[in-house]
Amino acid sequence: MELQLFTRRSEYEWEIPRRDAMRVPGVIFASEALIRDMDHKVYEQTVNVACLPGIVTAAYAMPDAHWGYGFPIGGVAAFDPAEGGVVSAGGVGFDISCGVRCLNTGLTREDIAPVQKALADLLYRRIPAGVGSTGTIHLDAAEMDAMLTGGARWAVGRGWGTDADLERIEEHGRMRDARPDAVSPQAKKRQRDEMGTLGSGNHYLEVQAVTAVYDATLAETFGLRPGAVVVMIHCGSRGLGHQIGTEFLKRMAVAAAGLGIVLPDRELACAPIDSEVGREYLGAMRAGINCALANRQMLTHLVREVFAELLPAARLVLLYDVSHNTCKVETHIVDGRARRLFVHRKGATRAFGPGHPELPPALRAAGQPVLIGGSMGTSSYVLAGVESAETLAFSSACHGAGRAMSRHQAQRTWQGRQVVDALAARGILIRSPSQRGVAEEAPGAYKDVSAVVDAAEGAGLARKVARLEPLVCVKG
Amino acid sequence: MGVRGFGATKAEAFEQAALAMTAIIADTAAVRAAEAVTVHCEAPDDELLLADWLNSLLYEMAVRRMLFSRFEVRLDGPRLDGQAWGEAVDVARHHPAVEVKGATFTALRVACDDGVWVAQTVVDV
Numbered sequence: 316m317e318l319q320l321f322t323r324r325s326e327y328e329w330e331i332p333r334r335d336a337m338r339v340p341g342v343i344f345a346s347e348a349l350i351r352d353m354d355h356k357v358y359e360q361t362v363n364v365a366c367l368p369g370i371v372t373a374a375y376a377m378p379d380a381h382w383g384y385g386f387p388i389g390g391v392a393a394f395d396p397a398e399g400g401v402v403s404a405g406g407v408g409f410d411i412s413c414g415v416r417c418l419n420t421g422l423t424r425e426d427i428a429p430v431q432k433a434l435a436d437l438l439y440r441r442i443p444a445g446v447g448s449t450g451t452i453h454l455d456a457a458e459m460d461a462m463l464t465g466g467a468r469w470a471v472g473r474g475w476g477t478d479a480d481l482e483r484i485e486e487h488g489r490m491r492d493a494r495p496d497a498v499s500p501q502a503k504k505r506q507r508d509e510m511g512t513l514g515s516g517n518h519y520l521e522v523q524a525v526t527a528v529y530d531a532t533l534a535e536t537f538g539l540r541p542g543a544v545v546v547m548i549h550c551g552s553r554g555l556g557h558q559i560g561t562e563f564l565k566r567m568a569v570a571a572a573g574l575g576i577v578l579p580d581r582e583l584a585c586a587p588i589d590s591e592v593g594r595e596y597l598g599a600m601r602a603g604i605n606c607a608l609a610n611r612q613m614l615t616h617l618v619r620e621v622f623a624e625l626l627p628a629a630r631l632v633l634l635y636d637v638s639h640n641t642c643k644v645e646t647h648i649v650d651g652r653a654r655r656l657f658v659h660r661k662g663a664t665r666a667f668g669p670g671h672p673e674l675p676p677a678l679r680a681a682g683q684p685v686l687i688g689g690s691m692g693t694s695s696y697v698l699a700g701v702e703s704a705e706t707l708a709f710s711s712a713c714h715g716a717g718r719a720m721s722r723h724q725a726q727r728t729w730q731g732r733q734v735v736d737a738l739a740a741r742g743i744l745i746r747s748p749s750q751r752g753v754a755e756e757a758p759g760a761y762k763d764v765s766a767v768v769d770a771a772e773g774a775g776l777a778r779k780v781a782r783l784e785p786l787v788c789v790k791g
Numbered sequence: 792m793g794v795r796g797f798g799a800t801k802a803e804a805f806e807q808a809a810l811a812m813t814a815i816i817a818d819t820a821a822v823r824a825a826e827a828v829t830v831h832c833e834a835p836d837d838e839l840l841l842a843d844w845l846n847s848l849l850y851e852m853a854v855r856r857m858l859f860s861r862f863e864v865r866l867d868g869p870r871l872d873g874q875a876w877g878e879a880v881d882v883a884r885h886h887p888a889v890e891v892k893g894a895t896f897t898a899l900r901v902a903c904d905d906g907v908w909v910a911q912t913v914v915d916v
Contacts, residue, residue: 384895384915409892409915446816446887447856447880505853515890516916554853557892561846568896569835581838582896722792722815722889722916751888791890 316353327378327774328707331358336579337365343376344708344774349766356382357389363579364392368587369400371649371656377663377713378770379762384408385582388662391711393647395656396588401576402596403585404567406659407642409560411603413518413551414638415686415714416484416611417697419538420545420622421630424524427544427786430625431744434522435787437621439746442520442614443512444791446749450511452613459503460495462510463555466605467612467636475616482675484636485665488612490605494598498555499562502599505554506606511613515752515791517715518550519690520614523783526694530780533699536681537634539781546631547695547783548614549688550791551640552607559603563596588657597642604641611636634697635684639664639714647709658709666700666712666777685777687768688715691745691788692738692758696768698777712777716764725760726751734758738788747790756790793898794845795911801837801901802864804910805844809862809875812845812894812914816852817887822860824876832871837901841910844871845894856880858887889916 380389385405394400731750796807
């Protein structure tokens with residue numbers, strides 16, 4: 316993008332001044348290099364979000380922002396219901412509560428080395444992944460509603476985890492005010508056989524080792540010493556979330572005019588928070604969050620079983636579980652006043668700073684772990700929330716690297732087998748049902764995640780704690 | 792990822808858009824047109840009808856664990872009656888690459904340009 320489009324507030328903060336129908340300015344957090352490379356659509360979409368009713372302070376975009384559907388991916392926007400604020404299905408995305416969880420194993424990469432191949436093979440056999448895969452648990456109507464209300468708490472109640480897991484999950488494992496009655500029968504049917512499945516595309520399960528520590532104190536608190544091995548799981552609410560997103564996107568687009576909302580673009584479909592369709596979406600979306608939390612909890616159980624078989628000394632303890640496609644009710648200080656806001660984060664991670672009451676006691680002094688996923692050959696990062704992010708962007712940070720190349724282009728550039736072999740030569744074992752899927756997800760198809768993370772830290776959105784590199788990757 | 796169907800008629804453009812979308816998931820040449828599934832949609836305009844059509848196909852593929860490779864569309868005002876032919880997913884034979892989560896309203900357009908119908912949108916994968 317052209318730099319003259321912006322007023323530079325600081326080294327990493329670029330303002331789109333308020334004009335025309337914008338109710339607030341836009342703000343993009345990025346280094347100069349990242350913003351030059353950013354798609355111009357991020358600018359347009361940030362401007363469009365800034366036009367929506369009831370938006371508070373600014374429309375934000377994180378350093379990994381790229382062209383999304385209505386909202387940019389990497390977008391953050393907060394709305395006040397008292398000022399006619401809206402909720403947007405596009406502002407959450409199709410994969411509701413897509414997120415990342417990180418499990419400490421208590422092992423080192425030396426412990427893994429003798430069984431690395433066996434571990435890759437067994438994880439691949441036990442973790443349902445890819446198109447058409449089904450889980451081993453099939454939910455009837457009553458269990459479906461219990462899951463949609465209970466989230467990871469429901470899963471733990473069924474024996475797939477422990478109470479200790481729950482305090483390490485946003486919302487303590489259960490999103491309140493979920494409404495299974497607002498979730499269509501079609502969405503429930505789509506999910507019936509998909510519990511405990513990884514999905515496909517950019518979703519993955521990785522065994523990773525810590526290769527760099529940037530803050531020794533925080534790394535110690537998070538159990539991330541050099542060489543320590545963790546498991547990182549990236550997936551979301553599967554077919555149920557996709558169906559909720561699809562249905563409400565249409566309902567909101569059709570209802571907008573009747574609700575007095577003028578949309579700069581149809582893909583910004585939204586509804587007043589205080590409207591029937593708005594309330595129903597919030598109820599259904601929260602049920603979708605619970606589905607994602609339950610799904611990641613069930614996958615965690617499968618991973619623990621695999622480690623128990625191959626590496627009985629391992630103790631898989633949940634470090635944290637973050638969701639990066641959500642709309643949540645949070646209290647934020649705006650102009651010195653506490654306000655209850657509906658914060659959309661689409662491809663952005665909540666990043667509460669030290670002392671936040673939502674954080675579990677063991678992490679409260681450190682700040683929230685912010686989990687930044689790489690994929691296959693690229694690094695992942697663990698960051699920590701910092702106080703400054705509260706005033707900068709409602710305590711939000713980036714979520715990943717973002718694609719640099721289309722799937723089509725990646726497919727023409729690489730062959731899956733080549734990618735698998737090249738990574739194996741680097742000690743990274745890939746297991747996937749689809750060679751084409753591997754080619755489309757080749758590490759080179761993504762932006763430099765390190766540049767994104769550096770910009771997030773430079774901007775004051777989060778603090779770097781550790782870098783991790785994959786040893787095993789199961790791709791859907 | 793963008794999908795765009797061209798056709799001599801609007802219905803044909805819808806059929807081709809569906810074929811483009813399913814080609815994202817797997818090589819449609821490897822998918823046998825063994826079983827037919829019927830789809831009905833209704834929407835207030837052509838663009839929303841296209842999104843509905845594509846999303847209905849995604850739904851049917853998901854709940855039936857099928858892949859499709861051939862499509863037939865009949866349009867009657869705001870209504871669409873469609874059929875999709877395909878078979879159950881066979882990972883070993885189809886090597887499906889990726890699920891499509893949904894058809895979005897991004898770049899959503901149905902129009903006749905110089906006598907050629909175009910039906911396009913961006914799908915989320």
